[in-house]
Amino acid sequence: MRCNPHTDQVQYRSMKSLMEEFARRTQALLSEPGILERRPAWPVVKAGAISLAPFADSVVTELKPDHALIFILALANVGSKRDLLLKALFKRMLTIVPSDDFVRLLSKLSQAELKDNLLPYIYETGNRGAIACYLAAKLQVYLAPEAFQYFLNARIWHQTDLMNLCLLVKPEESKALCAHIESVIPMVEHPHIKEGYTEFRNILFNHLACEPVHPEVDETQTEKSPVSPAQLLASKPTPLHEPSTKHEKPVDKTSEPNKIPIARQPEPEKVAAKDNRPAASDSQAQTKASRSLNISLQESQTKLIIPLGVIGLLFTGCLFYFSWYYSDPLAMPNTPPKNARAPQQWIDSVSMRPVTAKFLSADKDYRMGELFLTRDKFAEALKLFEDALTIDPDHLQALMRSGYCRLKLGDNKAAAEIFRRVLKKNSGIDSVNLYLARISMTENNLEAAEQHYRAEYALRNDLPVGLELANFLAKTGNQNDAMELIAALQEKNPGKMLVLSTEAETKPEQGGEQP
Secondary structure (H helix, E strand, O other), rough: OOOHHHHHHHHHHHHHHHHHHHHHHHHHHHHHOOOOOOOOOOHHHHHHHHOOOOHHHHHHHHHHHHHHHHHHHHOOOOOOOOOHHHHHHHHOOOOOOOHHHHHHHHHHOOOOHHHHHHHHHHOOOOOHHHHHHHHHOOOOOOOOHHHHHHHHHHHOOOOOHHHHHOOOHHHOOOOOOHHHHHHHHHHHHHHHHHHHHHHHHHHHHHOOOOOOOOOOOHHHHOOOOOHHHHHHOOOOOOOOOOOOOOOOOOOOOOOOOOOOOOOOOHHHHHHHHOOOOOOHHHHHHHHHHHHHHHHHHHHHHHHHHHHHHHHHHHHHHHHHHHHHHHHOOOOOOOOOOOOOOOOOEEEOOOOOOOOOOOHHHHHHHHOOOOOOOOOOOHHHHHHHHHHHHHHOOOOHHHHHHHHHHHOOOOHHHHHHHHHHHHHHHHHOOOOOOOOOOHHHOOOOOHHHHHHHHHHHHHHHHHHHHHHHHHHHHOOOOHHHHHHHHHHHHHHOOOOOOOOOOOOHHOOOOOOOOOO
16 A cells, blocks of 8 residues: 555644644643643643644654643543653653753652653663652652662662652651661672662661752763654755766765875886886876876865865954953943843752852852761761852851751751751751751750741641651640640551650650650
8 A cells, every 4th residue: 555645744734733733722821820720721732632642652752841741641541552652751851850840740640650651760870860760759759668679779879869769768668778778788799889778878867868959960961852754754855965066076085174185106016017118108197197286286275265264254253252242341332230130041940049150169069068968977068068158158058957967966056056047048948947846855945846846847747747746745745735646647647557655655754855
């Protein structure tokens, strides 16, 4: 059965027009506020996705990643076809770190879909493995404890990837996993994998991974988006070389450009045969050789004229540019003011601060300090965090980490002062109130400890903080409040058996001890 090229082109143009219309409507949908499924443009986008269902493979590979993901969500179909589309989308977009808007769209997927289609890429080295681990931590995908041994044996892990991998552990399972990893480490033979086990255990045991860390993407490994057969059909082939004249001689591809051709040396057998010729033939051969050499010199000179002209134009343009760049800024009416706002693409996505040379220098010391924390070297980490604050006093993460190091080194007074400074700058940072509550307990300041415990639980509302608050209330004699909190936590976690610690029931008077 023969294919009709005209029919294929008509179908491609129809598909392309549908895709352009779908992209336009999807962009309008993304600009609207509110829940995705309740936005005014959602029914129209859903209808467009149904019309593009026969071309689903091309849509996922040709549209922008956020538009392609909305197409998959709008189809609302389940099964193997949806998994194939998600796998193709992840394979395409896991070469660069996605935006926060795209991560929010990924949260629409179920945990089962993320585990089946995203987590397999964690095994890969390079950008895909690092970004897949970051997205799993960002989307709070939790794994069974036995799964981490497979991931740690799969490849050599980077420090930032290990911190993101720790966020895939359920908080209540961290202690058991640390004990299991500690028993497995002596049996690991590969030294680099063994080091990864040790660092993963240190990060998990010391609760150093509080939030997902941006992976270090290697730009040399980024891949271009694949070209579909329809794009190849629509694109016109571009000739590599178009001769300027009909009688242009073919160029020897083995010779280097802009070089004068050199006459080849004759082989020894031919030289010996030419020695028996008369003198007249030798003179004719020399004349022909000199003519060919002159012709080649003239051709090479004409070929050199164009590159020299281009170089001259570039040199002149550079002179004009530098004369404008180093001119008096007061004489330039269109010069932007010095206090102009940084463009949106130069805003750090974590701290939402402009990326400047000072910010990058301080952030480098901060990241190095995080690496020392994974090895329990708190004094060395504190020095790096303080160096970062010397460069950039507004680096909030470095300030918080310096307080954590002071706390680990036993300087509770300095740590408490630092944590209070952090709360004045930003009261919504995790763990700061928890550290202040523990410090207040060591000082037997139960009122302040309860205040900080409740502030931390209101901020995070998770199980470990709730259990610690309930045990604190039981220790301080508030048994009714403790039991009410345990009941509320039990309702939120029906699969767990939650009880107060025996120490809280038998020794309520020891309120200053750390739980």
